[in-house]
Amino acid sequence: MSTKDKFTRRTLLKTAGGLALVSGISAPSILRAQSADVIRIGHLTPRTGFLGPLGEYAVMAADLAVEEINAAGGMMGRKVELLKEDSVNPQTASTKAERMIERDKVACIIGEISSASCLTIAQVASRNKTLFINTGGNSDALRGKDCQRYMFHVESQNSMYVKTVGRSFLQEGLVKGKKWYSLTADYAFGHDLLRVAKRFMEGNGGQFAGDDLVPTDATDFSAYLLKIRDSKPDLVVINLAGNQITNFLKQYAEFGLTYPVGGFGFDTALAWAAGKGNFVGTWPVVWHHLIDTPGSKAFVGAFTKKYNKPPENQAWGDYVATKIVAQAINELKSAESPKIIAHFEKGAKFDLLKTRPGYFRASDHQLMHEMYAVKALPAAQVKNQWDIFSSSGPVPGPNEDLEIIAATKEENSCTFPS
Missing domain, CATH: 3.40.50.2300 (Response regulator)
Structure with a gap:
């Protein structure tokens, strides 16, 4: 690598850092915003251990959702890439969340089942001003004393x-x-x-x-x-x-x-x-897979065709969370987390495959649904x-x-x- 190349890269990084200081956003946020080819979504969930059987359904559903989103034109006309990792435990979940945000430049993180791991992911997401949607952690504390501005909950609270x-x-x-x-x-x-x-x-x-x-x-x-x-x-x-x-x-x-x-x-x-x-x-x-609505029937049909078995409730959570993110990004024409958060907090409605739409409660970011x-x-x-x-x-x-x-x-x- 030449001295000129090194200088150019250093100058770029310094420029990004300077812009971050002026605008109040981090350099990773700027670099993410400059990615024009794809929008990356991070998916973290346990795929081993006592929660592993549920995590496998979560991964299958997220894959299906991304396939359908890309077939419909992606997010803002860009292809969506799903980066998937086994979160394993709270410490590993934190490390992998950090890597997804800093190295892979994901627009947001979706997933998890363990409430303890949800908390560590949320802490990383908040530090990096990146949206995290919890699809499986039930603890009321995540919506109470441990709540985070950058964390939203598709999964119901206890x-x-x-x-x-x-x-x-x-x-x-x-x-x-x-x-x-x-x-x-x-x-x-x-x-x-x-x-x-x-x-x-x-x-x-x-x-x-x-x-x-x-x-x-x-x-x-x-x-x-x-x-x-x-x-x-x-x-x-x-x-x-x-x-x-x-x-x-x-x-x-x-x-x-x-x-x-x-x-x-x-x-x-x-x-x-x-x-x-x-x-x-x-x-x-x-x-559950027997809900008699057009949306649920379509989801069950597509999932069963792809995997030769019906989806269960964890699959629903990761599927609708991914679809919610796609809808928000396409409506806003932006993948910036602060804009998505503001959109959610204003009461945006989402089809949840049930008898009526749901919305995120602004006070604690819990999805309100049947x-x-x-x-x-x-x-x-x-x-x-x-x-x-x-x-x-x-x-x-x-x-x-x-x-x-x-x-x-x-x-x-x-x-x-x-």
């Missing part, structure tokens, strides 16, 4: 899950004067979910007969099942995550326990993996490995405000860092 399925528990007489026994995943998501579940239970006249924290690498639930049997609860509450739910359901069936089962966090892929006759109970879900409570079908009524539950109608109902199931400011307050 409060939305609890209030959605809580309606079913109330209707079934499983709350007031009843005893619950809960098993909770021992990490950020589980701790937060248990706190929200206890708030709901205590507010509706019930109590916990017991609650156990379960390590995320636990696969044998025998000791917990014996404790459940001894306590004789009115409802067994599953606040587990990933393939732990599958393992628990299989072992619950093997033990022959008949106490009603419910959960406050759920993914349909985990119920499918449990097998016919093992899936029981009532659960909340952000979306949810569902699903109930396992008796084994004799299960006709295939996918259609294993019946579903409630949309929650909230058609005449209710979408925000009725979300945490109130008193329950979970967010103040964005300046």
